[in-house]
Amino acid sequence: MKRRHALALGALRGAIDLADDGLIVLLAARARLVRGVARIKRCSGRAAADAAREARVQARAQALARRLAVPATTARGVLDLAIADARRAQGMSADLDQGARQAPVPMMLPMDLATAASPGTDRLLRVLPPPARIAPLLRLLPRSWSRRALEAAMARVLQVPLREGAFDFMRGRRLGVEVADLGLAWVIELHDGHLRTTDVPAEASVRGSATDLLLLASRLEDADTLFFQRRLVVTGDTELGLTARNLLDRLPWEGVPLGLRIALDRGARLARAARAAHRMEAR
Numbered sequence: 001m002k003r004r005h006a007l008a009l010g011a012l013r014g015a016i017d018l019a020d021d022g023l024i025v026l027l028a029a030r031a032r033l034v035r036g037v038a039r040i041k042r043c044s045g046r047a048a049a050d051a052a053r054e055a056r057v058q059a060r061a062q063a064l065a066r067r068l069a070v071p072a073t074t075a076r077g078v079l080d081l082a083i084a085d086a087r088r089a090q091g092m093s094a095d096l097d098q099g100a101r102q103a104p105v106p107m108m109l110p111m112d113l114a115t116a117a118s119p120g121t122d123r124l125l126r127v128l129p130p131p132a133r134i135a136p137l138l139r140l141l142p143r144s145w146s147r148r149a150l151e152a153a154m155a156r157v158l159q160v161p162l163r164e165g166a167f168d169f170m171r172g173r174r175l176g177v178e179v180a181d182l183g184l185a186w187v188i189e190l191h192d193g194h195l196r197t198t199d200v201p202a203e204a205s206v207r208g209s210a211t212d213l214l215l216l217a218s219r220l221e222d223a224d225t226l227f228f229q230r231r232l233v234v235t236g237d238t239e240l241g242l243t244a245r246n247l248l249d250r251l252p253w254e255g256v257p258l259g260l261r262i263a264l265d266r267g268a269r270l271a272r273a274a275r276a277a278h279r280m281e282a283r
């Protein structure tokens with residue numbers, strides 16, 4: 001085999017290993033969530049089996065599989081195995097057709113998880129993989145996806161300040177943004193009134209963790225506090241870095257569309273609660 005082919009094969013197989021790790025991590029997370037559901041059902045005197053819920057789980061998986069061109073039988077087979085595990089863990093037969101029909105258990109929404117604070121909730125939050133564990137999976141995605149997602153997010157969130165010229169100081173300058181724990185970094189420049197990513201090296205960079213950047217974007221933490229506690233760090237050209245930092249503090253939050261503000265707020269609260277749960281576990 002040519003050296004070039006051997007290298008490509010090794011790299012692709014390494015990436016497949018990571019995808020397989022992702023599958024197993026997600027199965028472990030699912031099993032832990034099922035243990036939480038089982039406890040709630042036990043405490044509230046509900047039957048363990050829920051055929052209607054199983055049918056909904058399979059229907060959702062089929063819809064997603066269709067969108068992602070995963071064969072329907074593969075998606076069904078994987079979910080059959082996961083549900084069989086969940087049933088066994090709750091003392092039911094793994095045979096999927098033996099569950100008694102009953103009313104479904106109300107689902108816990110992420111926002112409930114983020115605001116509730118019981119020890120049970122903590123356990124549920126800990127099953128959310130920490131950013132450092134998601135980072136290897138993110139690295140598998142084409143870089144153009146994250147660039148496009150960031151450009152679209154900036155255009156939407158910063159629509160008003162961009163229109164009002166708050167970013168004019170960026171004209172001809174390049175600012176880096178690094179999400180340290182996700183291993184993501186972009187360089188941004190102002191182009192025709194829009195913020196765009198570029199491959200040219202940054203003159204100054206703002207670095208923080210995914211959770212802290214989300215807390216900043218959602219206004220649950222202010223830039224001053226984050227910089228003071230060194231949870232956000234500016235490197236490179238001091239003047240550009242400080243201007244960016246001051247701008248972060250003054251951004252007109254009211255200009256962000258309400259729906260997006262709510263989504264950011266919920267996401268940030270969930271990320272903060274999950275981080276706190278992980279830290280408790282690490283102690």
Ligand SMILES: O=C(O)C(=O)C[C@]1(C(=O)O)C=C[C@@H](O)C=C1
Nearest residue numbers: 037049050051053054057083086
């Ligand atoms: O949602 C529940 O109640 C579960 O116990 C989880 C689960 C599943 O694996 O999705 C497993 C068994 C039930 O019959 C329904 C669904």
